[in-house]
Structure formats: structure tokens, C-alpha cells
Amino acid sequence: MKIYSVGGAVRDELLGLPVKDRDFVVVGSTPQAMLDAGYKPVGKDFPVFLHPKTHEEYALARTERKTAAGYKGFSVHAAPDVTLEQDLSRRDFTINAIAKDSDGKLTDPFNGIADIQAKTLRHVSDAFVEDPVRILRAARFAARFNEFTVADETLALMRQMVQAGEVDALVPERVWQELSKGLMEQNPSRMFEVLRACGALQKILPELDKLWGVPQPSQHHPEIDTGIHVMMVIDYAAKQDFSLPVRFAALVHDLGKGTTPADILPRHIGHEMRSLSLLKDLAKRLRVPNDCKELAQIVAKFHGKLHVVPQMKPRTLLEFLIELDAIRQPLRFEDFLKACESDSRGRAGLENCELPEADLMRKLLKATMSIDAGAIAHQFNEPEKIKNAIFEARLQVLKQAI
Secondary structure (H helix, E strand, C coil), rough: CCEEEEEEEHHHHHHCEEEEEEEEEEECCCCHHHHCCCCCCCCCCEEEECCCCCCCCECCCCCEECCCCCCCEEEEEEECCHHHHHHHCCEEEECCCCEEEECCCCEEEHHHHHHHHCEEEEEEHHHHHCCCCCHHHHHHHHHHHHCCCEEHHHHHHHHHHHHCCCCCCHHHHHHHHHHHHHCCCCCHHHHHHHHHHHHHHHHHHHHCCCCCCCCCCCCCCCEEHHHHHHHHHHHHHHCCCCCHHHHHHHHHHCCHHHHHHHHCCCCCCHHHHHHHHHHHHHHHHHCCCHHHHHHHHHHHHHHHHHCHHHHCHHHHHHHHHHCCCCCCHHHHHHHHHHHHHHHHHHCCCCCCCCCCHHHHHHHHHHHHHHHHHHHHHHCCCCHHHHHHHHHHHHHHHHHHHC
């Protein structure tokens, strides 16, 4: 039995990055031998075990054979005679196909170290085409390692996979898993650049893909192109280390601009409601979690309205806070403002623009939340009178705050 550290841990060590998780491959062993040594089995489709003390994952060396479409259509063979090189050959990228033994000796049969030095994402073998998830992983790694580029031959293979319909076999949960991870990287825009370059974005997120080439008024959007704007928005959100719901809302806030009638361009009258409609379909299709979906919906619907807050009368301002459900959900309201901040500052030359409307809304929410609604409710018997009395009390403190 020989044990090697493999994959991301070895790659990140070579890149000088902190190692989060370690994975190990075991050569020359059997499931029974692992059980006898005290390892606990966890793998359903292939033999993976947890170390009895560290609980790190140890997988038996294995080979894979494509048996059906999609990322689950594989037959796995694990046996003592499977070599380390055979195991490494089934991995996605050369930078992930490096192994290190207990003495620190590296095994690098596919020149992954050279690709790390050249900052290149390159597939290990033509078996890459058998798993469509690898398209998403290539895009996600481009977002994580922003100095790396996808090798021309790898990008060509990814295009072939898209054209062959492999992407159509991806299940929604796996697409969302990879997209959400990519959104949380340091340069999420690069993920979408790679997906566009191979044609996968049009298949996975056609609503988003349509935004490139759609013009916006230059006085408000010096970058003009809507697709470029959205990429600037998500990169700003990443730079501020905003949460996943904020980043997802930033990604999908302008989907409606892709369906603006050509005769009114570059204006986008009513794009907010079109964005909301498209977003609902997208969220259902990808089974987006509720926290991401709900924030994205209010951002899509109301991000334009925030800009006219300084012109609103006190009653309208209070109604807007209620419409946003800010009083009941102040944390989500803060995320709404963060997404709107990303939208405003995700524009060429306006990365540091002032946001007085956001500051005003925070101030007004704080004022309205100072009202003791419960105490007011005890003064009345009828629900409608209670509602009106609370509204008027909040309105008075809001006027004072203004």
C-alpha cells in the first residue's frame, strides 16, 4: 500500500497558497485492507474512505470508463493493480494531476508543474470530453486563478463538448454548485468569459448571454455594453467580499435589458419587470436557493427605484421601505443596498461614486424601527386602525429624520 497526496492540495502548495483540504490516493490496496486498517467507508459509486483520526479522504486508485451521457455516466474500476499514473490520467487538468508521497517526492506524468509555471489550464487527456462538469470547472478555475489562461486546445475541446450536447446533460444542482462557487472567487467575471468563449453560457444561462452587445446610454454607462457592465458589477461585489446572495443578485439584476425592443435602444424602459420575469424562470430552472432567489428578485425589481429616492416625499419613502420589507428583514435590506452599490459602482470611471440614496435609506430605516409597534397595537382593537396608527407613527419619525 502506497499513499500519495493529490489534487488541489499539491497544486496549492506549489502555488504558495494555503491548503484547505487534503485528498489522498491509495495505490496497491483493497477495500477490505482499508477497513482492516480502521478506515471508514463513505464512497457510494467508488471506494473512498475516511482516515480514522484525521477524517481526511483516502480514495483507492481507480480508472473510469464512459458508459452514458452526462457527468454520472461512468463505470469505475478500483483494484490493487491500478497504478498512480493511471489514476492521475483520469483527472481534469494537468495542474491537478500531480502527486506527492510521504517523503515529499513529486510525481508529475502530465507536466502539471510546467503548466503551473506557465499559468495555463490544460486538460490531461481527451477523456476530458467525457465529463461536462469539467467545462464549469475550467471556468471556475479561471475565476480563482485569475492569472491563468485556458490552453487553446482545451478551449477547443470545450467547444466540441458544447456542440455535441454534453452540456445539456448537466443537472441543475451541479450547474448551480459550480456557478455559486465561481461567483465566490476573486474574479467571477472570468468564469463567464470562459463560458462565453466555449459557447456554454448560451446553453446554461441564455438570459445572461444575451446581454453582450446590448447598448446602454453612455451618460449613465460609460462602458456602454450591458454584458461588460454586469461583469464589472460582480467583480466589484467580489472585491468588497459581499455574500453569495448579493453576488448572484448583482449577476442577474439587468437580465431584462437583453429583451429591450431594438427601436428604443439604448434606453431600457421597464427593464426591471422584464428582469424579474426572466429571473423567476432562471431561478426555477437552476433550483436557486431561496436566500439568493428572494434577494435577486427585489434587486431586479427595485434597483432602478433607489436612484430616485432623493426626490421622493416622506410617505412614498416609507411605502418604499415597506415594499422592500426592510422593517421585517433589515439584514436582507442591507444586502439589497450592497447589490445596488455594486450596480452603481460597476461602471467605467464610476467605481468610487457617492451613494447618498443608500445612506439616506439606512438612516430612514433606523428611524422607523425606533417605533414600538407592539405598544401602539395595544391601543386599538381593529387591525386596520392598528396598521394605520403604526404607519403614521413611523411616518412622523421618518419626517423628523429627513
